[in-house]
Amino acid sequence: MKKVFIILLFVAVSAFAANPDDLIGEKFIDVYGKDExxxxxxxxxxxxKGKPVVVVYWAIGDVDTYKVLPEINKIGKKYKDKIILIAPLLSVSDDKEVKEAKKLLHFDFPVWLAGSDSIKAYSIEKVDVPYILFIDKDGTIRNIMVTARDLKKIEENIKNLIK
Known part of the structure; x- marks a missing residue:
């Protein structure tokens, strides 16, 4: 009986866990953070607000993030007049650590220290970073890339936002 209860509990919890794909086509979930x-x-x-937004959630120390962020920075510069690019940081950090990471990773778009509401709202797990939201000019989520490493797909998504 105990095993049946545990299985039913797991199924119930899984049914309510947000799937990033379920958010596509929906209005973005408003979350907060602190800027630099x-x-x-x-x-x-x-x-x-009339301009597409690309939100790149990341974590200090994540190897994949460290490989991808400098390249996303280059893509962001290419489209800087057409999109807003922000990078909420999911790691507990301070201003000094953020500055060091930005310098090390060669990126210059704004970093926000993300609140736990981002993790809950978008069901972000530590292994999901970089986790990228592509939000159109009207505030609708057009795509989400979890553990985003494919730079061509990242740029494709940006191009689709600015069409």
């Missing part, structure tokens, strides 16, 4: 100056910022400060 310590100011509280919300995704609604930039998303849904």
């Amino acid at each position: 100056k310590g100011k509280i910022v919300k995704l609604s400060d930039v998303a849904g």
